[in-house]
Amino acid sequence: MRKGLxxxxxxxxxxxxxxxxxxxxxxxxxxxxxxxMVTVWAGFSTHWYVQLFQNEQLLDAAWVTxxxxxxxxxxxxxxxxxxxxxxxxxxxxxxxxxxSGMVYAPLVMPEVITGLSLxxxxxxxxxDRGFWTITLAHITFTMCFVSVVVQSRLVTFDRSLEEAALxxxxxxxxxxxxxxxxxxxxxxVSGWMLAFTxxxxxxxxxxxxxxxxxxxxxxxxxxxxxxxxTPEINAACTILxxxxxxxxxxxxxxTKRQEIExxxxxxxxxxx
Amino acid sequence: MADKARGRWLVxxxxxxxxxxxxxxxxxxxxxxxxxxxxxxQPPYVPTFDLAxxxxxxxxxxxxxxxxxxxxxxxxxxxxxxxxGSSLWIAGVSTVMLLLVGYPIAYAMARAPKSIRPTLLMxxxxxxxxxxxxxxxxxxxxxxxxxLLNQLLFALGLxxxxxxxxxxxxxxxxxxxxxxxxxxxxxLYSALEKMDETLLEAAAxxxxxxxxxxxxxTWPLSLPGxxxxxxxxxxxxxxxxxxxxxxxGSDTLMIGKVLWTEFSVNRSWTVSSAVAVxxxxxxxxxxxxxxxxxxxxxxxx
Numbered sequence: 322m323r324k325g326l327x328x329x330x331x332x333x334x335x336x337x338x339x340x341x342x343x344x345x346x347x348x349x350x351x352x353x354x355x356x357x358m359v360t361v362w363a364g365f366s367t368h369w370y371v372q373l374f375q376n377e378q379l380l381d382a383a384w385v386t387x388x389x390x391x392x393x394x395x396x397x398x399x400x401x402x403x404x405x406x407x408x409x410x411x412x413x414x415x416x417x418x419x420x421s422g423m424v425y426a427p428l429v430m431p432e433v434i435t436g437l438s439l440x441x442x443x444x445x446x447x448x449d450r451g452f453w454t455i456t457l458a459h460i461t462f463t464m465c466f467v468s469v470v471v472q473s474r475l476v477t478f479d480r481s482l483e484e485a486a487l488x489x490x491x492x493x494x495x496x497x498x499x500x501x502x503x504x505x506x507x508x509x510v511s512g513w514m515l516a517f518t519x520x521x522x523x524x525x526x527x528x529x530x531x532x533x534x535x536x537x538x539x540x541x542x543x544x545x546x547x548x549x550x551t552p553e554i555n556a557a558c559t560i561l562x563x564x565x566x567x568x569x570x571x572x573x574x575x576t577k578r579q580e581i582e583x584x585x586x587x588x589x590x591x592x593x
Numbered sequence: 594m595a596d597k598a599r600g601r602w603l604v605x606x607x608x609x610x611x612x613x614x615x616x617x618x619x620x621x622x623x624x625x626x627x628x629x630x631x632x633x634x635q636p637p638y639v640p641t642f643d644l645a646x647x648x649x650x651x652x653x654x655x656x657x658x659x660x661x662x663x664x665x666x667x668x669x670x671x672x673x674x675x676x677x678g679s680s681l682w683i684a685g686v687s688t689v690m691l692l693l694v695g696y697p698i699a700y701a702m703a704r705a706p707k708s709i710r711p712t713l714l715m716x717x718x719x720x721x722x723x724x725x726x727x728x729x730x731x732x733x734x735x736x737x738x739x740x741l742l743n744q745l746l747f748a749l750g751l752x753x754x755x756x757x758x759x760x761x762x763x764x765x766x767x768x769x770x771x772x773x774x775x776x777x778x779x780x781l782y783s784a785l786e787k788m789d790e791t792l793l794e795a796a797a798x799x800x801x802x803x804x805x806x807x808x809x810x811t812w813p814l815s816l817p818g819x820x821x822x823x824x825x826x827x828x829x830x831x832x833x834x835x836x837x838x839x840x841x842g843s844d845t846l847m848i849g850k851v852l853w854t855e856f857s858v859n860r861s862w863t864v865s866s867a868v869a870v871x872x873x874x875x876x877x878x879x880x881x882x883x884x885x886x887x888x889x890x891x892x893x894x
Binding site for chain 2: 326329330331333334337338340341342344345347348351400401403404406407411414416419420423424426427429430431432433434437438439441442444445457458460461464468493494521522524525529539542543546547554558561562565566569573
């Protein structure tokens, strides 16, 4: 049992990861293809990237998407963190079942239902659909993901630190910012990034809740893909993949460094 | 103390009110519209509530509600029932395939040396951070008749003419299994990682062959992860819209796609609302089943 991984285990990991990564890798490789034919390799070229940066529709859509994602992630992080605190710290309160139901339901809800229901709301209260309705819709479904991520951190955290601060006369609001927030910060940051990428990625809910004038990048990509595959889209996808990869690697280095520093501090405290 | 109570109240009230306004109320509206009739108007349904007209208008509107849309959706002359059936079937088969593909990967990850586990976990999560649309789109280039898979099979001399995979249900299965795999692996991994390995050693010492030990020890202990993973994959897969639309054929019938078509092409908001309400009801059943299983698990302990 202790000998490490059997050949069967190694094979399943290697095949599993090949399955997960080969399609993405092929997409990146073919974005540098000189040929217009997506499936025929005709030599290395950055032609499609040049083309991409001249496509104003795509650039506009990208700008809309980034703005929506930034506002979404920021508001959803605040709302999701508040929801997580209420669910982990408040014990039983009136309407708890309904509240936790509403926090967890959007995680599994089919996107078509969420999108349709929000659209019907916006029509019923006659809000003009566009940038802000997409943003409201995105905040609503991403705050639930943030809440789950932050909750997992709040559950494992030593509450006596908070209680000590409160006992020593620190007001609750200040206790949160001085004690709680720094400890749960990694979870809050990864919640923010999760909300950001979910918003960046969403096609269905944005399509339902948009109006004239606000087209997001996934919507633009989707309509182009349906007309036929173009290498330009490969280039756009590659850039998106690169951005996400850089963000994720950066975040993991950051949390790793924090972890090391924390351990160092603990060692120092133990030695002193 | 009053200050503290007010602080607590605010922390809860802000997300609570947000979710009521943008999650609960929209569902009530969907339900209400599913009981209304189509109209050539803006918005395209009657009756609408006119809040300014007060209680009488509310009563009038209420008396006009009807279950006609449900009758229409559930009648045999339409494809809706078939679409529900085939969505459940496609989602069910995909979930079984996900379990078969995901289990060995999660198992191997949980048995990997502790030092490389975080890296493996990271590698499973990373595709999840990459756009879902992009990952589905990548398969078009692989599965199309002149795509990379056919080129490979051709070069290996396994086929003489290209296989038609794109625009079939097979492509939908591949797409769902590929996109949802992290959702299956993660809960399985967390269940398997918690398992006490000495149980397996004890079984081996007592002469239990590894395969029997797996069925008698590992599998039952991993069941919470199996249920969580299956639920996380099955429910969104039933309502899937992008994958059948991009990879499936014209005869691939899934309810998410039907809802979208009914809404955007036929512009019948009342019928698509009824489709959504029925879809939710279909999905509530596995959730209730799952909660029962969990409750029974808790009682056992």
